[in-house]
Amino acid sequence: MTTAALALEHRSPVRTLGWAIPALVILVALPWVADQYQTILLAYGLIMGIAALGFNLLLGYTGLLSFGHSAYFGVGAYSVALMVKYLDVTSMELFLAGAVVACVLVTAVFGFACVRYTRIFFGILTMALSQVLWSLAFKFFWVTGGTDGLRVPTPTLLGVLTGAGDKIEFLATAYYYYVLAIFAVCVAVMWVIVNSPFGRALQAIRDNEVRAAFVGIQIRKYRWVAFLVSGVFTGLAGALWVPLNGLTTPDIMHWTFSGEIVFMTVLGGFRSFTGPVIGAIVFNYLKTYAVGYTVYWQLLLGVVLVILVVSLPTGIVGTFERLWTRWRSR
Amino acid sequence: MDILVIHLLNALLYASVLFLIAGGLSLIYGVMRIINLAHGNLYAFGAYVSAWAVGRATMLSGGDAPGGPSAPSTALLLLVLPAGALAAAGVGAVLEPTLLRRFYRRAEEYQLLVTFGLLMIIDDVIRFIWGPYPLSASALFENFGSVAIGEAIYPTYNFLVIAVGGLAAVFLWAFIYKTRFGVVLRATSQDMRMSAALGVNVNRVYVQAFTLGCLMAGLGGAIIVPSQSAVLGMGVDALILSFIVVVVGGLGSLEGALLGALIVGVVREAGIAWFPEIELAVLYLIAALVLLLRPAGLFGRP
Numbered sequence: 076m077t078t079a080a081l082a083l084e085h086r087s088p089v090r091t092l093g094w095a096i097p098a099l100v101i102l103v104a105l106p107w108v109a110d111q112y113q114t115i116l117l118a119y120g121l122i123m124g125i126a127a128l129g130f131n132l133l134l135g136y137t138g139l140l141s142f143g144h145s146a147y148f149g150v151g152a153y154s155v156a157l158m159v160k161y162l163d164v165t166s167m168e169l170f171l172a173g174a175v176v177a178c179v180l181v182t183a184v185f186g187f188a189c190v191r192y193t194r195i196f197f198g199i200l201t202m203a204l205s206q207v208l209w210s211l212a213f214k215f216f217w218v219t220g221g222t223d224g225l226r227v228p229t230p231t232l233l234g235v236l237t238g239a240g241d242k243i244e245f246l247a248t249a250y251y252y253y254v255l256a257i258f259a260v261c262v263a264v265m266w267v268i269v270n271s272p273f274g275r276a277l278q279a280i281r282d283n284e285v286r287a288a289f290v291g292i293q294i295r296k297y298r299w300v301a302f303l304v305s306g307v308f309t310g311l312a313g314a315l316w317v318p319l320n321g322l323t324t325p326d327i328m329h330w331t332f333s334g335e336i337v338f339m340t341v342l343g344g345f346r347s348f349t350g351p352v353i354g355a356i357v358f359n360y361l362k363t364y365a366v367g368y369t370v371y372w373q374l375l376l377g378v379v380l381v382i383l384v385v386s387l388p389t390g391i392v393g394t395f396e397r398l399w400t401r402w403r404s405r
Numbered sequence: 406m407d408i409l410v411i412h413l414l415n416a417l418l419y420a421s422v423l424f425l426i427a428g429g430l431s432l433i434y435g436v437m438r439i440i441n442l443a444h445g446n447l448y449a450f451g452a453y454v455s456a457w458a459v460g461r462a463t464m465l466s467g468g469d470a471p472g473g474p475s476a477p478s479t480a481l482l483l484l485v486l487p488a489g490a491l492a493a494a495g496v497g498a499v500l501e502p503t504l505l506r507r508f509y510r511r512a513e514e515y516q517l518l519v520t521f522g523l524l525m526i527i528d529d530v531i532r533f534i535w536g537p538y539p540l541s542a543s544a545l546f547e548n549f550g551s552v553a554i555g556e557a558i559y560p561t562y563n564f565l566v567i568a569v570g571g572l573a574a575v576f577l578w579a580f581i582y583k584t585r586f587g588v589v590l591r592a593t594s595q596d597m598r599m600s601a602a603l604g605v606n607v608n609r610v611y612v613q614a615f616t617l618g619c620l621m622a623g624l625g626g627a628i629i630v631p632s633q634s635a636v637l638g639m640g641v642d643a644l645i646l647s648f649i650v651v652v653v654g655g656l657g658s659l660e661g662a663l664l665g666a667l668i669v670g671v672v673r674e675a676g677i678a679w680f681p682e683i684e685l686a687v688l689y690l691i692a693a694l695v696l697l698l699r700p701a702g703l704f705g706r707p
Contacts, residue, residue, distance in 0.1 A: 140514045188697055195440060195513055196700055199652060203692045206645060210685035331641065334442075334521045341518055371533060377525030381504070384519045388511075 091266065102255055111247035115319070116363060118251045120356035121258045122316045127340045127351035128265050129308025134337070135345040136269055137301045138281030139193060143185075143201030144336045146208045147306040149328035150174070150181050151313025153212060156225035156323045165237075167230040167253065171314050178310030179303065181208075186302030190295055193284075202330050209328035224324035227317045246319060254315055261308060262352065268304065269348060277301050309336070335362075338380055344390025353391055407555030412674050414554075418563050420670030421570020425625030427647035427654075428577065428662040429618035435657030436594045436614040437509060439516050443523035444622055445644025447493045450527060451623025452635040453535050455489030459542035459631065482545040486627055493623025494616050496527075501615035506608070524641070532637060541634035566628050573624065574663055581659065590614060594657070646673075649692040655702025664703060 102121075106114045126148055133139045154177035158164040164173070189200050212219045219225060229245055231237045232253050237245075268274050279287040280294050288294055317323045326332065335358070343354020361379070365372035387394050430444045462485045466478070500523070508516045549562040581587035592600040593610045601607045625643075626635070650669050654661025669688060676684025695702060 134514065140517065142517070188693065192696070192700060195656075196696060198513070198517065199440075199648060200693060200696045202645075203648070203652065203689045203696070207686045207689040207693070210689065211683070214682045214685065330645065334524075337514070337518060338521070341514070345514075371529045373525040374529035374533070377522040377529070380522030380525065381519055384515045384522065385504075385507070388515060 095262070099259060103252075106248055106251055111243055114247040114251050115243070116359065117356070118246070118254045118319055119316070119363075120359035121254050122312050122319065123336075123339060123355035123359055124312075124352035125258055125261045125315070126309045126312035126336055127343070127355040128261060129305045129312070130336050131340050131345050131351040132265065132268070132277070132301055132305040132308070134340060135347075135351070136274060136281060137277045137298060139190075139298065139302075140198050140337070141189075141201040141305070142198045142330060142333050142337065143189075143203075143205030144306070144309050145328050145330060145332035146185070146201075146205030147178055147182060147309040148313035148316070148332070148336070149205075149208060149212065149323075149325075150178050151310030151315075152317040152323040152327055153219065153225070153313075154178075154310075155314045155317045156227050157218075159227050160225060165228070165231045167232050167318070170230060170318075171257075171311065174310050174314030175307055178307045182303050182306030182310075183299075186299050186306065190298040190302055202333065205328065205330055205333060209325055209330070212325040212328050219325070222325060224322050226322055228321075230318050250319065254319075257311070257315060261311065265308070266348065273297070273300070338376070341388075342379075342383060342390055344392035344394075346389060347392040347396070350390050350392040357391065407557045410554055411557055411559055412678055414559060414563060414567070416667075416670040416674035417567045417570075418670075419673055420666040421567050421573075422625045422629045423643075423646060423650050423669055424570055424663055424666035425573055425621045425628075426643050427650035427666055428573075428659055429621035429625075430644075430647050431651045431654070431657055431659060431662045432621070433615055433618035434651070435659075436590060437505075437611055439505065439509065440513075440520070441505075441523075441618075442517060442520040442644065443527055444520075444618070445640035445642070445647065446524050446527035446531070447496060447619050447640075448622040448626040448643050449531060449635065449637075449640030450496060451489030451493040451626030452630040452639065453489070453531055453540055453626075454492040454623075455486050455627035456540040456542040456630045456635045457535065458485040458488040459545055460540070461485075463544045479545065479548045482542075482548065486542075486545065486631070487624070489627035489630070490620050490624035493626070494620035497619025498612060498616045501612045502608070505615070506611065509611075524644075528637070528640065531640075535635075537637060539634035539636045540630075542631045543634075544631075546631040560632065562632055566632065569624070569628050573621065574659075577621075577659055586613070646688070649688050652692040652702060653695045655704040658702065658704040661702050661704030 102117075105117065109117070126144070129147075130141065130144050133141050151174040154174045155170045158170060158173050164170065185201070185204050188204065189197055192200055213221060215221075216223070229237065229242055229250070232249055269277075276287065276292045276297055279290070280292060280297060284294060313327070316327075339354040339358035340351040341354070342358050343352065344350030362372065362376065365375045369375065383390070389397065426445065426448050429447075430441065433439065433441055433444070459482050462481055466481060504519065504523075505516075508519055546560065546562045549560065549565070551558045551560045553559075581590060589600070589605050589610055590613075592603075593605060593607055593614075597607055600610075646669060650662055650665035652665070653668055654663070654665030668691070672688055672691065673684060676687055680687065
């Protein structure tokens with residue numbers, strides 16, 4: 076690993092706002108330009124962006140590769156579905172609150188077990204634990220609906236907006252902006268986290284565990300908190316995803332879905348802050364069109380992934396930054 | 406009592422196949438320190454190739470009706486059955502030098518990702534060649550008939566699977582502990598640089614070890630396919646089960662893979678019989694518990 080690749084360099088808030096505000100303006104303006112289908116597709120992308128952003132706090136900033144983040148996405152989604160089934164809740168805010176509470180509980184326990192290990196064992200342990208949840212969702216069909224999953228109707232946003240009329244219209248406007256607002260908040264919060272002393276400490280642990288311990292960082296505790304934050308972000312994404320999809324099935328708990336989260340993060344570039352978000356949005360388009368184009372979409376994505384890790388390991392953002400620096404230094 | 410014997414035999418049946426798959430995974434990890442996520446798909450590939458070969462042989466020998474006047478001879482079918490193992494080994498022999506070799510020095514996330522990509526690719530290659538429908542090789546299974554165990558009857562073919570699993574374990578043990586190649590293999594797995602310095606052609610050992618690992622996975626698929634059809638998704642399921650096996654037994658240890666396969670086989674059979682809802686969850690929890698209490702597994706080197 077080169078030092079250049081390791082540098083998640085500090086960005087000043089002013090410079091960050093320099094790209095964040097135009098990006099936000101584009102995202103806000105988009106529903107006026109693009110049709111409903113494109114808007115909903117982008118909403119999916121933004122949601123996966125939140126999931127990948129959370130995931131990357133562990134991979135990019137703490138140096139832990141989780142192969143079980145589908146579990147937290149699934150916990151978010153299933154806690155919403157179960158709130159609908161058993162408590163007749165329709166308020167989106169309650170859904171999000173419930174999902175966050177459920178995710179905190181689950182990630183606190185899972186994280187406590189997982190952060191005792193690093194490297195490959197961390198990956199396998201997170202995967203094994205996520206598969207426990209998957210098999211429960213799969214087998215306890217009288218609670219979770221088994222492979223049929225659970226249906227989730229359109230929720231009530233902010234206590235007033237409902238999807239009573241045209242559901243597609245609702246998802247492409249009100250719900251899109253709702254997702255966008257939460258996405259913006261999540262990005263901002265994550266930016267603050269990774270640039271806080273806590274975020275710096277995580278990067279120190281990633282780069283040199285022994286030195287980090289010597290300067291007094293409680294490594295396991297920091298990793299545990301990072302795990303918790305990471306899982307809650309991903310769970311929040313799951314909660315936002317399920318009303319959009321209208322249905323939750325055990326597939327989103329399966330470890331191959333964790334693989335997709337890793338895929339999108341590396342596609343965008345896990346050595347940069349924006350990489351996972353861009354990777355998630357691009358992956359979402361890639362997968363949607365690949366699935367629509369051919370039944371062999373897995374083959375297509377697999378080839379993309381292999382080419383990516385062989386020749387572009389820094390992902391879209393990393394490659395772009397490298398080209399940009401080369402162009403500027405001319 | 407009879408039912409207990411049958412449960413025990415089923416557990417051994419699972420364990421035999423699991424040992425072959427997980428043993429291959431563990432061998433590859435032991436030598437190259439790489440977790441091959443596509444390993445389960447090589448098992449599936451082996452199963453499909455064998456099912457296809459048995460199907461062809463049945464057709465060519467003129468009889469589709471098992472037990473009919475021109476039913477294919479068991480000997481012929483047994484002869485073509487290992488085709489899957491050889492095919493999987495062939496895929497391994499190509500993949501290791503062309504693709505995986507460049508990843509040994511890179512971070513684990515890239516190793517996992519490239520094999521995850523391979524998993525997706527092989528999955529769809531299988532779908533492309535054989536279509537989305539299950540492929541069976543039941544002619545062989547039916548040729549073997551069944552035996553009576555007390556009141557119950559049990560398929561004779563399953564004994565063959567158990568025997569192959571047991572024999573594979575013995576052969577591997579002899580291969581790794583009693584032959585020159587085994588010495589080289591163990592030396593490379595303990596210290597790659599030192600063995601290279603002592604004149605071992607490490608690249609050759611790597612491709613041999615990888616091929617052997619894939620051969621085992623393919624053999625697992627080949628011997629199980631007459632009793633259970635080859636279906637899409639069997640690879641991913643097998644991979645997760647063999648993960649549990651190697652985690653329980655210890656990554657990189659063949660003894661561990663054997664013990665882990667036996668434990669998983671018994672727990673799975675007991676689970677199917679007595680606690681079907683949480684059978685899988687119990688297996689994953691066992692793996693998680695072993696990781697917590699003995700992270701290197703029961704037989705692993707810490």
